[in-house]
Every structure is written in C-alpha cells, then in structure tokens.
Amino acid sequence: MGGAVPGGPEEEAGRGGVWSHLSGSARDVLQAGQVHGDVHFHGPAPVRAEVPVPRQLPADVSGFVGRTAELAELEALLRNGGQPGEAVPMVLITGTAGVGKTSLAIRLAHRIGGRYPDGQLFINLRGYDVGPALAPAAVLERFLRALGVPGPAVPDGPEERAELYRSLLAGKRMLVVLDNAATVGQVRPLLPGTAGCVTVVTSRHRLSGLAVRDGARRLTLGLLSEEESADLITAATRSYRTGDDPGQITELARLCARLPLALRIAAERAATRPQLALPRLTAQLRDESTLWEALSSPDEDEADAVRTVFAWSYRTLPPPAARLFRLLGLHPGPDFSVPAAAALTGQDPRQTYALLDLLAGAHLIQPTGADRYQFHDLLRAYATDQAHQEETPEDRHAALERAAAWYLHTTDAARAAAQSYYPSVLPAEAERARPKSVPAFTTPQEAFAWHEYEQANLLAVVRTAAQAGLDEIAWQLPATLHGIHIARGAFFDDWREMARTGLEAARRLADRRAQALMHDTLGMVCKDSRRLAQAAEHHQAALDLRTALGDFAGVAASANGLGLVHQLRHELADARTRLEQALAICREHGPPSRTGVTLCNLGYIAWELGELRQATRYAHQSLHIHRRTGADSYVRIDPLLLLARLARETGHYTQAANYLGDATALTDRTFPPAFEAAVRLEQAALLREQNHHDQALEAYWACETLQRSIGDRLGQAKAYNGIGRTQRALGHLPEAIDFHTMAARILRDPPQPWELAQTLAHLSDAQTDHGRPGHARQHRTEALALLTGFPDPRATALRRRLEGLITD
Template sequence: MTGPSRDVVQAGRVSGGVHIHHGAAGAEGTGARTPPRQLPGEPHRFVHRTAELDRLDGLRTAEGDYRPGVCVIAGTAGAGKTALALRWAHRSRERFPDGQLYVNLRGYDPGEPLPPLEALHRFLGALGVPAPAIPAEAESAAALYRSVLAERAMLILLDNAGTDAQVRPLLPGLTRSLVLVTSRDRLSGLAVRDGAHRITLGTLAEAEAVELLRTVTADYRPDDTPEQLAELSRLCARLPLALRIAAERAASRPHLRLDDLIADLRDESALWEALSTGDDEEADAVHSVFAWSYRALPPQAARLFRLLGLHPGPDFGPGAASALAQLSLRRARHQLDVLVGAHVLEQTAPDRYTFHDLLRAYSADQAGHDEPAEQRTAALRRVLDWYLHTADAAQAWIEPNEDRLHLDPPAEGVAPLTFAEYDHAVDWAEREHANFLPAVRAAEQAGLDRHAWQLAAVLYNAQSPSAVAADWLSVGGIGLEAARRLGDRRAQARLLESVGFCNRRVDRLAEAFDAHTASLEIWEELGDRRGRADAHNALGLIAMRKRDLDSAAAHLTRAVAGFDELGLGHWSAVCRSNLAEVHYQAGRLDDAAAAVEAALADHRRRGDDRSIGNALRIASDIHLDRGQPEAALRAADEALEIATDLRDHVMEGYWLLSSGRAQQALGRAAEAQPSYHRSAVLHRRLGDRSREARAWQGTAQVYLASDRTADAVGFLRRAAEAHRTLNDPWHEAAALEALAQAVEPEAPEEADRHRGEALRLLGPFEDPRAAGIRERIELLRRSDGDG
C-alpha cells in the first residue's frame, strides 16, 4: 500500500476520499489507494459465446462511455453467465482505469441472499470510505456510493442477483461506469426503470457443445466420435456447467466406452425424473449430471461432498473438511483432490476450495437426504469446534497476554491446527477471516449458544492484527446475545469489553463508553478484581481519546492499583504507559518521561514487543516536544520496525504520525510526506477517521513548509470538518489554528475567525498544554490587531 516517495496526496474538492497523484503523470487514484481489482480469475477453457461477447463490446458508445450503464446477463442455471461476464471483464479491464468491483449476491444460495447494505459496505470500503462514514441505512449508503463513483470509470460485476431489489441500490447513477449483472431471472424491472440492456444466454448450439466436450477430453479420449459427443451433449441439455462436469468424468475414465458412460447418465436422468416434481428440462439435466457425478464418487468422497454443504462460510481448507467428515488431514486432502477432479468442487488457491452455488445447494440437499439430522448436527459441531480450537491456538501467538478461555475438548475426530510461529497464526487468521461471521451465525441458528459466544470471544483475539475492527462487531453482537440467553454474566462482561474496544477503534466513543460501563458493572457484581482493572483501563483510554484527561488519569490510576494488587505486572506496565500518555497530552513532559521510561524498561524485560512499540511512540512524542527530533525519530523508527514485524496496520498507521512529525522537524519533507500518506491510507482502511484526519493535517504542514499553500488549505479544511463531525473539539481546534496560519497571507480576516473559533473550542480544557496553546493564539490575534 506504500507508494513511491514522488507520490503526493492532494485534497481539494473531492468526493469520498483523498486523491493521489503519481509523479508528473497526475493520474488520479481511487480514494488514496490502489484502484480495487476484485475480479475473480478468468475462466479456464472458455469457448464460443462470440456473439454475446460482441454484444457486450457494443455497449460502449462512440464517446467511450456506457449509457445506460447496466447490462443483465440472464439465463438458466449452469448456462455460463458468470463465465461469460468474467471472460469479457478480464479482456476489457483497460476500459475501466478506476478498477473493478465484484460481489456474489448469492441470490440462489441455500442460505440468505447478500443484503444490498452489506454489498454497499463492501464496495464503499474498497473505494476508500472509512467504516464509520458509511451510513447504517441502505438508502443513505447507496447515495454515498453514487457520489463516490460519480467521476469514475469502473466495472461493477454483480454476480448471481436474485431480484431487482438486490441490484438497484448498487447502481452507480450517471457515470462512465458499467454494471454487469448475472441472474437466472430476466430482472425486467431493471430494463423498465433503469434502461438496462439484457443478454439472454441460452444453451450452446450442438456444434459448440461438442467442441467444449472435445476441448476437455481430447487428450484422454481422442477416439470418441462426434455422434457420441453430440448424444452426451444432448443429455447435458448443452449447458456449459453440466457439459464440463460430464467431460471431466469422461476424461477421468479414458478406457471406459463413451456409450457406457452415456447409458449411465440416462439412468441418472430416469432416477431424477422419478424423484423430481419439476418439469424444467434444463434444470433436470443439470441435476441429472450432478447426480451422475455424485453417484460415481467413491463413498468417502461422496460423504465429504455432502458434508461440505454444511460448511457455513464461502470457502474452506483441508482442516475444516477433515473436521466435518472426521478424516485425517492427509485423507481429507486426497478426497478434496478427488472432488476437484470430478469437477464438483473448485480449488481457488493452495489448500482453498469453494463450490459453484448450484453445487453447494446440491451438496446441502444430499446431506439432508443421506445424513440423519443428528449426524448433520454432529458434523456442524465438529467444524465449529475446529474453528474454536484453531482460533484459540492462533490467539496464543497473536495476543499471548490475553486470557484464554477454558474450552471443552474438541469433538472426537477433530484435529485443530497448531502454529509453529507468529506468522503462521496470522496467515490462518487472514485466510479464514471471511468464515468467522458465518461460523458464529451458524452456531446461533443451530441453537449452539455456547459455541456462538465462545467463538465470538476467541475470534476477537485471533483476528489478524490488521483486521478492520468494524468487521468483528457483528460477530460480537451475536456472541453477546448468545451469552445473554445463557445467562452467563462473565461471558457477557468479556464480550462487552471487546465490543467497547472495537467501537473505540472506529471512533464510536459513546457506544464504546456504554459497553465498558456495562462491563464494569458486571465485574463489580461478580466481585472480579481483574475485570474491574481491565474496565478502568478501557474507560481511561476512552476518556483520553475524548481528552477528558483528569477522568483518564483517575481510571488509569485505579487500573494500575488493581493490576499491582493482583501481581499482573504486564498489565500494570501497560497502564503506566497509558498514564504516561495522559501526562504527555496534558503537557507535563517530565512526568510523562519518567512514567514511560519506567514502563519501557519493564516491557523490555518482559520481551513484549507490542507494548515496547507503544512506549517508544510516546517517548518519540516527548522527545519532539523537548526539541530532540533525532531522538524522536530513532524511537519512532524502532517502533515502526516492531509494527512491521507484527504485521499490525493499526499500530503502524498510528506510529507513522510520530515518525512524520519527527521527520518534518528535521526538515525531511521528502520522508515525512510518505509517512503521512501511508498513515492516512491505513487509517482509512481501518475506519479510524480521527487518526486519518491527523494524517491529513500532517501532510498539510509539509505542504505549508514547501510553499504549497492551496494544497495545505484543502487538507486542513477536510481535517477540521472530520474532527467537527466526530465531536472532537481538541483536534478541530488544532486544525483550525493551522488553517489560520495557512490562509492568513491572503485572507487575514478569515484567519482571525479560525483562531477565534479555535479559542472557543479550547475553552473547556484546563491542562498546561491547552493553556499554552490558548496563550499562543491570543498573542497572534493581538499581534494581528496591533498590525
């Protein structure tokens, strides 16, 4: 995410985010980040559909845009709608310089379709909008989405849409973008109301179907005749999905006569007709091919296939598969290879697998038919146990100082992963991130409340260090409700703590305060001294974020005393570091330096890298205020090295602010600007608007020193507005003071207004630092008046 040092950030009149300009070329980026490139891989062995590809090419007007910018690719299940859309999208990427967005709306999955609001949240996040800035209501989020896309040329692929209502909030309005929608329905409302084009994808012509079969089988069965292949294509209703599965089965049995395979398929067709109540010829053909392939699987592979339909998430690895089917990891990998070879499962990366939505539905349906209810429940318990215990093992590396839950042993046949080093644990957390919320939801829906709350609690500490805090809040909400249903007060308090910390990280300070206050009440009720100390530390951090420094110091002092009484030296040192920051914020530099030096020495003795880095960041700020920029930069650089080693974007983004200030004080603008730039990008992705705005303010100071006043003013106006929206008077006042300095040469009256407003905002603060800033601003106003 780091650009070259020649990259600069430019504010001004932008919608939805900061714009980046790369060198002299000045090509505008997307929201201060690399344009999103979300398309899945291009389909393998794609044949024909040339007329449809030509029609898609023809959507572009002579002016090079797309109006109306919506096209629905409709067709029956298995007709190759997604493959066509991806084929065209990949070969047309250059037409959309601002990137591509992709989402599977899961309109036909066995589970719930993806709500438009969730899709909007994903898209807005990819476009650089921080989580707290995304409205909770779908209508407002859609309006923001249209604003962000207003000047961009993007390709947006909405896959597997079930209804017009799923699609309409995701249409960008009048832009240079194009939306491709795939659906089994015609979505006539989009044509009537939105002027959408429609391409209806039918079955392949017989010659095309035969060619597709030949493409897959030629290297294995060169002697099959065109007549035999034509017969096989007719039994597959000439649908690409069914043809590929049938071709794969034929290719895997090169010594079996094709006539015998065709006879087997006819038998499966008869079986399906006996079981089916529908009369849709194409759907029957797809189901017949599925059944044909399923019944040809070895028994162990067939069992794994149907149990995988119970997996709650979008993809999975061998570990989860082994838990579902009670197989060894080696055996699970082998059976997964069998399923991939049979073309009933897709391998998307090493040790990662997913289903086509039709096959997922068929798999779950077979589990319902062939597995008794108690066996299905047992399989779900096993995979949830696998996630729970593997996450617990990851927590031991990612958050080793956090208490681990006392878990029941995993079910028989479950072999959770263990990790040999920190990076392996983080790799797992990143791979499985998309499965965390579905796993907790599956536990809730199955009535497994103990699994639901324990998964939520453990997954909070087993997240990747760079995970977006807002992503866990839905997980935590489900876990908290499960704990309440169980009447487990200790579990509620623990989850409320995590909910509070997540809300603080995304600037929802009121919600964070309520959660930590409720947690403290429960710990008081239970007489849990450790819990009380944790809650006071958390409330102290919120008070410090709100710059209620007296309250922060009171809470943190109580936390230190509580941890000291319990002999918890690590947490006592953490709170002493936090107290050092309170002293620093108040301008009591000697007290801050003494506290942070003692805490840093304690952290170094314990080898706690994360806490060492945080103490170094505080020390850097103190050095800078004391006029020691070299020492400040050394401390910040050591902290940043720790953040990089830990792959922790939360810490890296925050500590880059200190690094940028030190570099700027040393006159190293060429180094400070990229530090602020990366900090802004990281905080935008993480949803921390306050710290993102501070990065903008740092960039503005660099620009002021470089005589780029107009750019500086743009950033400072945005920073002041962001802090005002967040109800953060301290940082708003700082932005306004800097803005006054920037505009004063050309607009002295405006500068005076900004200084007056800054003084008003600083009025309630009584600490030495606030008093010093007020005195400085008042002196400037008197000086201007005398002039």
C-alpha cells in the same frame, strides 16, 4: 490497547481518509471534498502511496465451447469501453440455472478486460445459494477495500459507502462483474455512477428494473445448441474415448437438457469410464430420472435433467467421497479449505485431499485456489439435500460441531502467532479437543493471510453455530478473533456482527464472563470506529459484570477501555480515574503486561495535564516492565514515543531523537501501520521544532501517506496541521491556511472538539499573519466556544491566549 496509537501523541489517531496525492495549496481540494490527482505545495516531493489496481476476475473457463454469437453480441454492446453515447453501461446475462451464465460472463470479461486499465472487480452475490445472499453493504465494504480504502475508513451506512464507491470510480475505466444477482436491490448500489466503467450482471431473473431505469441491455442465454452440446462432450472426452457414435453423443446431450453444468458432469463420467459404451452410460442416466423428486424451477424439464445428472454422478462415487460431498453441503461459508473439509468428516486431511480431488475431477465442486474449493449453488443445494436425506440429525449436528471447533481452534492458533497481548479465551481442557488438522502458524504474516482467506467463513460459522445451539463456540470465536481484528484494524462490519451474535449466545448461556468479553469487544469495535458513546456503554456493561463476578483482571481491562474512551473525548479527569483504578488492580493481581500498558496510558494523561515529570516516570516504569517481561516489541513503542515527546517539549532534542531511534528499530512490517505512522509523526514534530523545515515536510507527508493507508482520519488531520505550522514558519501563509483548513474539515465530521479547537487556533494565527484579522477573529471565537467544556491546564492556557488575542 491504548497510548500512542489510538490516542496518545499530538498527532492522535482517527478514522476516514482522502485517497489522493496532496502536496500544497489545497484551495480546490476544500471545495471538492474528495481529491483526485496531485496538488503541489512549496517543499519536498510527497511520499507517494501505491494505488491498488484490483484484478479480481477468476481464471478463464477451460474447455469453453460455443456461445460465439452471444459473445459477439455482448462485445458489440460494450465496444469502445463504455464511452458516452457509444456503448451501454451494463449488460445483463439471464437464463435458467446451470445454463452457463457465469462461464459466459467470465469469458467475456477476460476478452474485454484489457480495455479497462483501472482494473476489474468481481463478486459472487450468492443470490441463489442456500445461505443468505450478500447484502450490498457487505459487497461495498469489500469493493472499497479492494480500491484502497482502509477498513476503518469505510463508512458505516450503505448509502455513504455507495457514494464513496461511485466517487472512487468516477473518471476511471473499470470492469465490474456482479455474478448471481437475485434482485435489482442487490445490484443497484454497486453500479458505477459515471461513464467509462462497465458492469456485467448475471441472474436467473429478468431484473427488468435494471433495463428500465439503469440502461442495462439484457441477453437471455438459452440452451446450447445440439451441435454445441455435442462439441462440449466431444472436447471433454476426446483424450479418453474413441469411436463414440455422434448420435449417441447427441442423445447424451439431450438427456442433459443441453445445460453446460450437466454436460460437463456427464462428459467427465464418460471420460473416466472409457470401457463403458456410450449407450450403456446413456441408459444409466435415463434410468436415474425415476429415482428422485424434481427441483423447484421455472422449467421442470431442465431442472429434472440437471438433478438427474447430479444423482447419476453422485451414486457412482465411492462411499467416503459421497459422504464428504453431502457433508460439504453443510459447510457454513462460501468456500472451504482441505483442513476444513477434513474437519466436517473427521478424516485425515491427506485422505480428504484425495477425495476432494476426485469430486473436483467429477465437476461436483470447483477449485478456487491452492487447496480451496467451492460449490456451484445448484450442487450445494443438492449436496445439502442429500445430507438431510442420508445423515441423521445427530450426525449432521456432529459434523457442524467438528467444523465449528476446527475454525475456533485454528483461529486461536492464528491469534497466538499474530500477537501475545491477548491470551486465549479457551479453557485449558480445550487443548485436548484440539483437532489434529489445525495448521501451525509460524509468523504473523501467515496468521493474517489465513484470516484474509477465511473472513467470510468465520462470520458464517458464528451465525451457524448460534443457529445450531453451539452457543459456546458462537461467543468463543468472536472473542478469539478480538486480537486479530485489533491488529488488522479492519472488517468492522463482520467484527460488530460477530460480537453481537456472541453476546446473544452468552446471554442464552447465562454466562456473565462471556457476556463481559463480548461487551468489551463491542466497546473496542465502537471505539475504533469512533462511536464513543456506544463504546462507553459497552465497556461500562462489561465493568459492571466483572465487578459483580470479582474478576479482577477483567475489571482492569474494562476500566482501561473506559479510560481510553474518556481520553478520546478529552475528559482527562475521568480518564485518569478509570486508568488509576485499572493500575491499582493490575499491580495487585497482574498481569504485568497490562500493568505496563496502563502505566503508559496514564503517562499520556499526565502529559496532557501538563505533569511532565509524572508522565516521564510513568513512561519509564512502563518501558521497564515491558523489557523485563519480554513484551511484544510493538508494545514498547508507546512509552518510547511518550518519552520522545516529553524530551522534545523540554528542549532535549538529542534525547528525543534517541528515543525515536529506539522506536524506529522496533517497528516491523508485521505490525499495523499505525505504529510506524505514530513514529513518523513524532519525528516530524521534532524536525519542525529544530527548524529543519524541509525535512519536517517530508516526514509529515510520509506520515500522512501512512495515516491515509490505514484510514486514520484524525491522524491525517494532525499531519495536515503539522504541514500548516511548518508552512507558516517558512512564510508560506496561503499554503498554511489551506492545510489547517483541511484539518479542520476532517475534525468537524465526526465532531472532535478538542482537536478542532487547537486546529482553529493554528488557523487563526496563520490568518493574522496573512493580514486577515476578520477571519482570525472568527476562528478564535469558534475555538473559544469549543474549549468551554475542557477545564484542564492545556485547554485553560489556550483559552486565555485566544481571549487575549481577541481583546487586543
């Protein structure tokens, strides 16, 4: 949006982070890059952030039967938790589809999970799903977030992600389960790099490269024995049937090819039809095999048996349940909720819930949580095949359109609950088409929780909508998600891909307004991930389109976006020009909310230019508009922080404290932590200038903890600079040098010349006080070179001071 959080106050925002507890002399840290453990400095104890311990394993498999020898073999391989020289780092469970690889892996993981106190990571790589398999980069993003890395701090490149992932797992004892891998390339980037962690992989293929190069030990899972197969059927039907002949049970198991997936479906049908003798059920299953074509599989007999069981169970479903089952095969994402399933069929959610319960009872779908379900990949393929056989192309398209519309309108409801600054992009008449099953969100927390559950589905819906010719939904959905993504500050990969897909859809529609929205969204994604050149290109493209259209509100938004990019580059004259352009349009055409935000952004530019009275006027005008219009409370924090800064710099400390008190009262746990971090940073600066050094160190450290939690790398650098300046005031010069050096390292990658020049100036001052004139001169010389491109008064004053110190 602008102002304090993305780039206003002295301790401005950025990206990246160090996930550790830092508190003092950082010499060892500077060499290590990543920090592990605690580093202590002279001063109060640091605020400690909770380090997440991921517990991602699905629930253990109920009614698990057999595999005693296989479990014993796997446990023997992994005994002692993967200590070097004593156990293998990875086991690979292979076997045909439906043989029970996932169930065995989950059962094994639950049995050995206690040996890995640092947690368990689990992912279904979807290597054999009807949709695209999960790419390693996407998995690494999810794993890094589970390990406590904030979304903005996740590196862009897959290699950098893999490096960070291995660094975070180094020295830990963690269990990683990679289910349904199709290729070695899917697995290798996800492997821990050191001993202590263990990886369990399942695949239909041998993945020989993992054994040859990565030390995996393979266990090829065969069919259940006849005894184990009969035991599974008996265990599943014991409470419902009596007197079945063991020979008939064995015959039923044989017809199921002794595959656990098929056996469970057959057993469930036998359990729900206790009045039918087992020979009758077996005869029906035998007859079914003549009614369909075999699936493609390395073993046609097993594939035939599996599909026979699917068809046998499917054909006994009531027509509404059968229709729901096959239409679920068209669902774009990996799992689905009750309302999403209802949207596919156009039914009431209560009716749909009963049908889903019926399908789950028949083992045709699997529950994954409260009112959420997923397919086994073989069953999804079967359901999709049935949809193409039994539904017309028009009916299939209509089902997809209903589901996509449900996701769009539900996202719009979540957007409205999460914030009010970004309005709906849906036309007014769209309200009449709003599906009845769209849930009501009453709090931002509910909206964010829904988004967390649906993240993968939303990306899949955008892709599928574009492929199905639903181009309006393909751009409207990412545009609607814009406000949620900004509020959460996460999921940059998905956000970027959705916006690119939306832009392509808008171009196909020749809809220039939609294209401008997508360019602005891409500009925001690039700005927040510090790709400032690309951000400027997208905001400029949006500005050009909106200027041609005469879209005044849009021109103001794009000009504001460009202004913020210039501000982050410390191109203050260009930033002011763009923001004044936006302000003039907002004052004439509205809306008032954007007028208030633009005034605040201009206030920060005026402050950076040394125009303190003008900055104060802008801040008061902004705050007045926000209060008059009832803007979200978090929007009012920006001008309050600017006023606090201005009061502090003019020596009005009591007034500054009052403004900070007002800002603190507005913070809320539903806001992004960046707001609280900005408040803490200004509080720390005020305490430092009042010579309350111990309290300042506490406040700076609290700020650093928050900045680290959101991946605000530049914010961390500003906090380290504040610690360094406070340590210098206390006479702790080695510590001051260390923390300024840490800040400088952050600011070099990616290069941020203005902030780095200020940091080097502080570092040179500390080096001078410590009796190191050579080091001080080196830092001042580098700072002067960085300041060459900045003509503003603050940069000019700093340059003159450094030049004077060099010539003395």
